[in-house]
Amino acid sequence: xxxxxxxxxxxxxxxxxxxxxxxxxxxxxxxxxxxxxxxxxxxxxxxxxxxxxxxxxxxxxxxxxxxxxxxxxxxxxxxxxxxxxxxxxxxxxxxxxxxxxxxxxxxxxxxxxxxxxxxxxxxxxxxxxxxxxxxxxxxxxxxxxxxxxxxxxxxxxxxxxxxxxxxxxxxxxxxxxxxxxxxxxxxxxxxxxxxxxxxxxxxxxxxxxxxxxxxxxxxxxxxxxxxxxxxxxxxxxxxxxxxxxxxxxxxxxxxxxxxxxxxx
Amino acid sequence: xxxxxxxxxxxxxxxxxxxxxxxxxxxxxxxxxxxxxxxxxxxxxxxxxxxxxxxxxxxxxxxxxxxxxxxxxxxxxxxxxxxxxxxxxxxxxxxxxxxxxxxxxxxxxxxxxxxxxxxxxxxxxxxxxxxxxxxxxxxxxxxxxxxxxxxxxxxxxxxxxxxxxxxxxxxxxxxxxxxxxxxxxxxxxxxxxxxxxxxxxxxxxxxxxxxxxxxxxxxxxxxxxxxxxxxxxxxxxxxxxxxxxxxxxxxxxxxxxxxxxxxxxxxxxxxxxxxxxxxxxxxxxxxxxxxxx
Numbered sequence: 001x002x003x004x005x006x007x008x009x010x011x012x013x014x015x016x017x018x019x020x021x022x023x024x025x026x027x028x029x030x031x032x033x034x035x036x037x038x039x040x041x042x043x044x045x046x047x048x049x050x051x052x053x054x055x056x057x058x059x060x061x062x063x064x065x066x067x068x069x070x071x072x073x074x075x076x077x078x079x080x081x082x083x084x085x086x087x088x089x090x091x092x093x094x095x096x097x098x099x100x101x102x103x104x105x106x107x108x109x110x111x112x113x114x115x116x117x118x119x120x121x122x123x124x125x126x127x128x129x130x131x132x133x134x135x136x137x138x139x140x141x142x143x144x145x146x147x148x149x150x151x152x153x154x155x156x157x158x159x160x161x162x163x164x165x166x167x168x169x170x171x172x173x174x175x176x177x178x179x180x181x182x183x184x185x186x187x188x189x190x191x192x193x194x195x196x197x198x199x200x201x202x203x204x205x206x207x208x209x210x211x212x213x214x215x216x217x218x219x220x221x222x223x224x225x226x227x228x229x230x231x232x233x234x235x236x237x238x239x240x241x242x243x244x245x246x247x248x249x250x251x252x253x254x255x256x257x258x259x260x261x262x263x264x
Numbered sequence: 265x266x267x268x269x270x271x272x273x274x275x276x277x278x279x280x281x282x283x284x285x286x287x288x289x290x291x292x293x294x295x296x297x298x299x300x301x302x303x304x305x306x307x308x309x310x311x312x313x314x315x316x317x318x319x320x321x322x323x324x325x326x327x328x329x330x331x332x333x334x335x336x337x338x339x340x341x342x343x344x345x346x347x348x349x350x351x352x353x354x355x356x357x358x359x360x361x362x363x364x365x366x367x368x369x370x371x372x373x374x375x376x377x378x379x380x381x382x383x384x385x386x387x388x389x390x391x392x393x394x395x396x397x398x399x400x401x402x403x404x405x406x407x408x409x410x411x412x413x414x415x416x417x418x419x420x421x422x423x424x425x426x427x428x429x430x431x432x433x434x435x436x437x438x439x440x441x442x443x444x445x446x447x448x449x450x451x452x453x454x455x456x457x458x459x460x461x462x463x464x465x466x467x468x469x470x471x472x473x474x475x476x477x478x479x480x481x482x483x484x485x486x487x488x489x490x491x492x493x494x495x496x497x498x499x500x501x502x503x504x505x506x507x508x509x510x511x512x513x514x515x516x517x518x519x520x521x522x523x524x525x526x527x528x529x530x531x532x533x534x535x536x537x538x539x540x541x542x543x544x545x546x547x548x549x550x551x552x553x554x555x556x557x
Binding site: 003007015078087088262 | 340351366411
């Protein structure tokens with residue numbers, strides 16, 4: 001599996017799509033000046049923009065690399081040569097996943113460092129109302145990365161059943177969009193306000209979808225980082241447990257489906 | 265030990281609109297170690313399907329196969345095999361050198377051995393000068409050579425090559441034949457598919473002919489060549505010193521020669537006319553086409 005991880009990383013670093021997406025990181029340079037336009041809360045806005053930019057870059061990488069990694073190997077017939085080596089399909093799939101996950105971690109470490117410098121500069125010029133707690137900022141970046149690693153697992157699951165590029169890419173985008181609002185939808189359909197407006201059938205469907213789709217709202221620690229609010233240790237533990245178990249389920253499903261897939 | 269043991273292998277593909285393609289039907293075949301086996305058949309006969317079943321790329325509908333006594337398609341069986349896919353494609357962002365290192369590492373080769381074998385393979389296949397360039401810049405023939413190099417690098421017991429000569433120029437083809445003969449000398453089993461009979465005649469011990477997913481014939485190539493005498497070309501020099509060629513059937517040979525000698529003519533040349541592998545192959549294909557239509 002280690003060899004597959006190495007090959008995956010090499011492939012990403014030599015990929016033009018990756019280089020194009022990473023060029024977006026240049027936008028960090030403009031954050032202090034863009035934040036200064038707000039006149040107040042410049043540091044808070046710098047943190048918001050930095051975390052949002054990290055999130056956006058990681059989203060693009062997760063969607064495009066996660067969705068195309070397996071698909072490209074099958075489309076370009078690389079799987080014929082790789083899967084005939086003494087590598088099990090599960091090792092290959094996990095190697096690809098961990099390669100991408102490691103890459104997202106490396107990217108977020110790099111972007112997080114740049115963001116830290118940008119925020120440091122902004123806070124030096126415009127001291128914030130509340131002191132910056134760097135560990136909260138670090139937690140926000142780490143949990144954002146975990147969120148996109150989970151999204152990569154979802155993209156890989158979709159890749160194992162698809163013969164085209166569309167299902168993995170658009171399926172992952174839809175999963176991401178839906179996963180950000182499932183919590184609100186769930187809370188709404190179970191609220192007293194919805195009792196007369198939502199049919200029991202729709203309520204059951206919404207509840208089912210809530211349990212099937214990933215719930216990514218718990219990974220968002222932006223508010224904690226921006227306003228230096230201590231995050232709940234229990235909540236973090238629960239989110240971490242959710243990340244591990246949900247990712248494991250996605251990868252388990254992907255491994256089962258990929259093992260059955262025929263390389264015609 | 266049997267290098268390959270295929271028993272009653274069958275594969276049905278289910279397509280869209282419930283279309284069913286019976287790609288492989290009850291193929292049984294054994295290939296011992298040290299033998300070069302040519303798997304001959306026209307396009308669409310099921311050669312690649314058989315090979316993909318052996319490599320675990322597709323699951324057979326019926327039957328089973330073993331490679332060196334281990335169930336085909338498993339990690340353990342793949343350790344014994346060097347496989348060259350048809351029209352191979354390799355991670356094109358890697359160089360030939362990097363790709364061979366990747367292959368060697370999946371076989372858990374020691375780094376020093378890997379380096380030595382990598383150099384040997386690259387030099388043998390004339391890729392040494394291009395070894396650091398990404399594969400995406402290679403010609404089709406060069407990619408095919410990378411495929412052959414990755415097959416050789418871990419020195420397996422069994423070589424499964426799907427159309428190994430495809431995309432190669434005459435020099436490359438000659439080189440591949442040389443490599444196959446060398447592997448044979450070293451006691452390796454080479455199982456290769458082709459639709460070019462000449463390749464089989466030159467390097468194979470045995471040939472199997474696959475038609476419409478059915479194995480129609482398995483025979484020693486030398487038997488086909490010796491049993492395939494259909495007649496003789498006889499050159500006669502008459503009393504005027506003129507030479508004339510005659511085509512004589514196998515049964516009439518003795519009587520014809522006796523008659524010529526009795527007439528005072530000199531028999532200058534007797535050359536057997538063989539039905540070669542291509543004739544046999546074409547006859548089988550035409551009979552098969554006739555019976556299937």
